[in-house]
Amino acid sequence: MSIEIIDDPIERRPDKDIKRHQDKVLDAIKKNIPEIIGNEDIITARRGKKIRIRVKGLRSFRFIFDRGQGVGSGDGDEDAGDEPGEESFDTEMELERLIEMALQECGLPNLQKKEETVSEVFEGWEVKKIRKSGTWSNLHKRRSVIEAKLRKEAYVRTLMRLTGLGREECEQAYYEAHGDFKKAYTKLLERLAQSVGDGDIEEAEKGVEREIADMRKLFFREEDLRFRELRPKLEEQSNAAIYAIRDASGSMDGEKKFLSRMMLFWLVEALRILYKNVIIKFILHTTEAEFCSEQDFFQRSESGGTMAVSGYAMAHKDIDTNFPTDRWNVYVFHFSDGDDFAEKDAVSMVLKIMELGINMFGYGEINTVFPSDLMKEFMDKIPHVMQNEGDLRIITSNSPDQPFLGATFNDKKDLFPILKEFLKKERKEWTR
Amino acid sequence: MDAIVQAELKRLRDIKVHIERIANEMGLIFKEQKFDIVSVDRMLEMGAYSLLVNYSHWSFGRNYERMRTQYEQSGHGTPFEVVYNLDPRRAYILKTDPVALKITTMAHVYPHNDFYTKSVYYRDTWENVLTVASSARERFLKYEAQYGIEAVENTIEAFHSIQTHVDPDLGRRYDDAPDEKEEGSPVFQEPVDPFRKAFPKKKQEIKKVDLLKSLYRVPEVDIVYFLLKHAPLQKFQQDIGSVIWQIGREATPFWRTGVMNEGWAGFWHRRIMQRLLEEHLIAQEEYAAYLVWDSRVFANHPLGFNPYLIGRAIWQSIEDRWNKGKFGDEWEQCRDAYDKEHWDKKLGLGHQKLFEVREKYSDRFFIEHFLTQEIIDDLKLYIYGYDPDTNEIDVLEDDWEVIKGMLVMLYTNFGIPYMEVADDDLLRTKGILVLKHFFGGLALDEEYSKKTLEHIFFLWQRPVFLKTKSIGERGPFCVTYAYGNKGHRKDENCKSGHCRH
Numbered sequence: 001m002s003i004e005i006i007d008d009p010i011e012r013r014p015d016k017d018i019k020r021h022q023d024k025v026l027d028a029i030k031k032n033i034p035e036i037i038g039n040e041d042i043i044t045a046r047r048g049k050k051i052r053i054r055v056k057g058l059r060s061f062r063f064i065f066d067r068g069q070g071v072g073s074g075d076g077d078e079d080a081g082d083e084p085g086e087e088s089f090d091t092e093m094e095l096e097r098l099i100e101m102a103l104q105e106c107g108l109p110n111l112q113k114k115e116e117t118v119s120e121v122f123e124g125w126e127v128k129k130i131r132k133s134g135t136w137s138n139l140h141k142r143r144s145v146i147e148a149k150l151r152k153e154a155y156v157r158t159l160m161r162l163t164g165l166g167r168e169e170c171e172q173a174y175y176e177a178h179g180d181f182k183k184a185y186t187k188l189l190e191r192l193a194q195s196v197g198d199g200d201i202e203e204a205e206k207g208v209e210r211e212i213a214d215m216r217k218l219f220f221r222e223e224d225l226r227f228r229e230l231r232p233k234l235e236e237q238s239n240a241a242i243y244a245i246r247d248a249s250g251s252m253d254g255e256k257k258f259l260s261r262m263m264l265f266w267l268v269e270a271l272r273i274l275y276k277n278v279i280i281k282f283i284l285h286t287t288e289a290e291f292c293s294e295q296d297f298f299q300r301s302e303s304g305g306t307m308a309v310s311g312y313a314m315a316h317k318d319i320d321t322n323f324p325t326d327r328w329n330v331y332v333f334h335f336s337d338g339d340d341f342a343e344k345d346a347v348s349m350v351l352k353i354m355e356l357g358i359n360m361f362g363y364g365e366i367n368t369v370f371p372s373d374l375m376k377e378f379m380d381k382i383p384h385v386m387q388n389e390g391d392l393r394i395i396t397s398n399s400p401d402q403p404f405l406g407a408t409f410n411d412k413k414d415l416f417p418i419l420k421e422f423l424k425k426e427r428k429e430w431t432r
Numbered sequence: 433m434d435a436i437v438q439a440e441l442k443r444l445r446d447i448k449v450h451i452e453r454i455a456n457e458m459g460l461i462f463k464e465q466k467f468d469i470v471s472v473d474r475m476l477e478m479g480a481y482s483l484l485v486n487y488s489h490w491s492f493g494r495n496y497e498r499m500r501t502q503y504e505q506s507g508h509g510t511p512f513e514v515v516y517n518l519d520p521r522r523a524y525i526l527k528t529d530p531v532a533l534k535i536t537t538m539a540h541v542y543p544h545n546d547f548y549t550k551s552v553y554y555r556d557t558w559e560n561v562l563t564v565a566s567s568a569r570e571r572f573l574k575y576e577a578q579y580g581i582e583a584v585e586n587t588i589e590a591f592h593s594i595q596t597h598v599d600p601d602l603g604r605r606y607d608d609a610p611d612e613k614e615e616g617s618p619v620f621q622e623p624v625d626p627f628r629k630a631f632p633k634k635k636q637e638i639k640k641v642d643l644l645k646s647l648y649r650v651p652e653v654d655i656v657y658f659l660l661k662h663a664p665l666q667k668f669q670q671d672i673g674s675v676i677w678q679i680g681r682e683a684t685p686f687w688r689t690g691v692m693n694e695g696w697a698g699f700w701h702r703r704i705m706q707r708l709l710e711e712h713l714i715a716q717e718e719y720a721a722y723l724v725w726d727s728r729v730f731a732n733h734p735l736g737f738n739p740y741l742i743g744r745a746i747w748q749s750i751e752d753r754w755n756k757g758k759f760g761d762e763w764e765q766c767r768d769a770y771d772k773e774h775w776d777k778k779l780g781l782g783h784q785k786l787f788e789v790r791e792k793y794s795d796r797f798f799i800e801h802f803l804t805q806e807i808i809d810d811l812k813l814y815i816y817g818y819d820p821d822t823n824e825i826d827v828l829e830d831d832w833e834v835i836k837g838m839l840v841m842l843y844t845n846f847g848i849p850y851m852e853v854a855d856d857d858l859l860r861t862k863g864i865l866v867l868k869h870f871f872g873g874l875a876l877d878e879e880y881s882k883k884t885l886e887h888i889f890f891l892w893q894r895p896v897f898l899k900t901k902s903i904g905e906r907g908p909f910c911v912t913y914a915y916g917n918k919g920h921r922k923d924e925n926c927k928s929g930h931c932r933h
Contacts, residue, residue, distance in 0.1 A: 001445070002445070002448060002464075002465070002466050002467065003441065003444050003445050003448060003466070003467045003468075003469065003525075004466075004467070004468055004469065005437070005441065005468075005469040005527070006468040006469065006470050006474075008470070008471050008473060008474050009474075012473070012477075013477060013481070013486075013488075014476075014477050014480060014481075014492065014493055014496045016488055016493075017488055017489060017490055017491075017492045017493030017494075017496070018493035018496060018497060019493070020488075020490040020493055020581075021490040021491070021493035021494045021497065022493070024490055058490070058491075058494060060491050060589070060592060060593070061593050061880050061883035061884050061887065062592070062593045062594065062595070062596060062880065062884055063593075063594075063596075063597075063848070063849045063851060063869070063876060063880065063881060063884055064847075064848075064849070064876070064877050064880050065842075065847065065849060065874045065875070065876060065877060066874065066875045066876060066877045066878070067877065
């Protein structure tokens, strides 16, 4: 017939080529992670969701004319849009996978086994097992008694079996022998061979008394003794507490809020991979500070001056009260644009916070000027090393008790190097 | 089978008979036509691979994904005129299309059928090349297993990058038929010899003596053929290259007549659909659906050239002009606007002229002879480019003669820059491949050119030069791009603005 309905062939030819192209695209994404990191959609996406990434398919090259010029038709005042002939397409990826890839590129290896930073906390003693030797203060009386009783019963039955005599006799023999089996047995044998003499009756009376008393008697052999073995009870805890502090003054405009949001997102994601429990607390400050919700943190603007010390003090108090650093890995991040009225107070407060034993204090300054007064004060008070890449400057402390990481940046492209630096430190130099 | 599907199929079969009758009445000449109704996936697949290709490469995966994304987002974008140039001809209809569009597709296919049947540029049917294409898949997969997927991919990519630079006439004239008994001949493929794998062909040492003796066919427009003959390729690369070369040769006629062909199909399907409506073979709503589709496909493009739109406009103009006698010396010399507008000699030669043109012309001459000022003004064609004054892409030119000149130049080779392997001493003395681009007003895209040179270097294994021109503030100036072991180099000359090369 001249028109037919044709079913699809079973083997789909494109599958292999689609997969191969996707592999190559993934490679390209990896190489482009620094740009993708700054993608807004990522930070607003929710967990478990597949996120669409716009990727320009890999190109095929040949000799073509420069498309900046050519012949068009119509009114010519519509938007050009994408480069013609170079449409990008969406590739879907799970958010977690993308985060994994991004962090991997930043130098966080082995993400398959969810590596967690686990700390151990002493909660008291617990009995690990019962041993046959130990110190007298650890004598486990009940277990020891049980052992002796078992032995006694075993001896008696054996005596009964060997001599054919009854339980009473054998137990008697046991008592007489003070629990010594050989002696008991010898005695029974003698008794069998010989008749009972006078002295024996007195012995029997005494024996009844003795028996009652003996019922309470147990002879402990060394093998019966049981001792407790103790070990410290440690609970595995994998906890991180993050304080996000932001300068809420009007000078932190939309762009700066966006950059701080982006930076915080990636720092939190990295910490989520390292710790089981992650709690984030948000603090906004002008000249005074207050806790706020996540949404407010990223959106609110206040008027007024800027005193970072107010935010730091609030964090300090909260850490001290609620998050003891022996159980919690505490990170404090502060984002500001460098304007501050009381930088000396601010920095001394930071030093106090660091004395509490936190893991890291990170200061992100979104500024084109370097150094600001606040940053200068940090650099004066903390021995450090500086790196710069264009406008980006990263200050890392080289004093192990003062885990400070500061950065002055103003562009999305700086996120990646800062994140890498943070993760490097996290892995090596400041582990407690 | 579903009752609804049955009913639809019957209707399509009935209407096919009518469409063929109408096409006949209109003068179209076509071979027997069969239609296959297929799924979206299959359609996308055919679009992604193009009909002639069957081997595996990631670029087809990319094409497929792109087309699929576009289809999912916009609801359209599948190729709708997939026509196999065989006898009988085969065309594809999308299963999920509403019946109005299925009928539109059929109406669109018959003029294509006629074009392939009558145009002098379509010599052969595709039987040979399809056999070559289908057997290639297995062999290439074996090469991937033997030599690694990257070796095969890179070879395919390199040949793809120059696939449009082939000459379909090569080998069809007695005096320059390629020597078919040569080892590694592009026409015959021997099965891969496992012993060859153990002793691979070494790279050709181009010694000075050999160079002088060797016969380079230069200048050579068929760059792929040149490389197949003279580049130090391994056996499997020869095979891959020759398959790609053969496919390129079959595809070239389409490139040379793309504007005409698409315009032709658009011109006639419009009339066929009108007739179907008049004869009550389709309903008003169905006709309306067709109109919506048509206006989208044959639309204006602000940054780009829509061959469908412009091709059809030219055909219309030809019919109109030859009917009214708007041609010849008298017409050319007339300067009276009123007369020109009301000119009508009632010659009725339109029909005859249409069929004559479609048989003999290629795009280049089609545009040169038949693209008029009226058409350019009607369609509001313009030239866009980078405007240094506004720092943006802007309309630079709407002088019809300039526009026409650019289009002719562009369509001399369907938007493919015209290049050849140059007859240059560097080739004979140092084994440097020199490509010459015939600059006609449009400069090459630099990034793409450089990357293509890298591909050619991959095959040629010695430095590759490209001589072209760029456009600066003072006009065009000479540029030579070079690529070799040490990377890219770019030389510029004649910048002072007096380039006469």
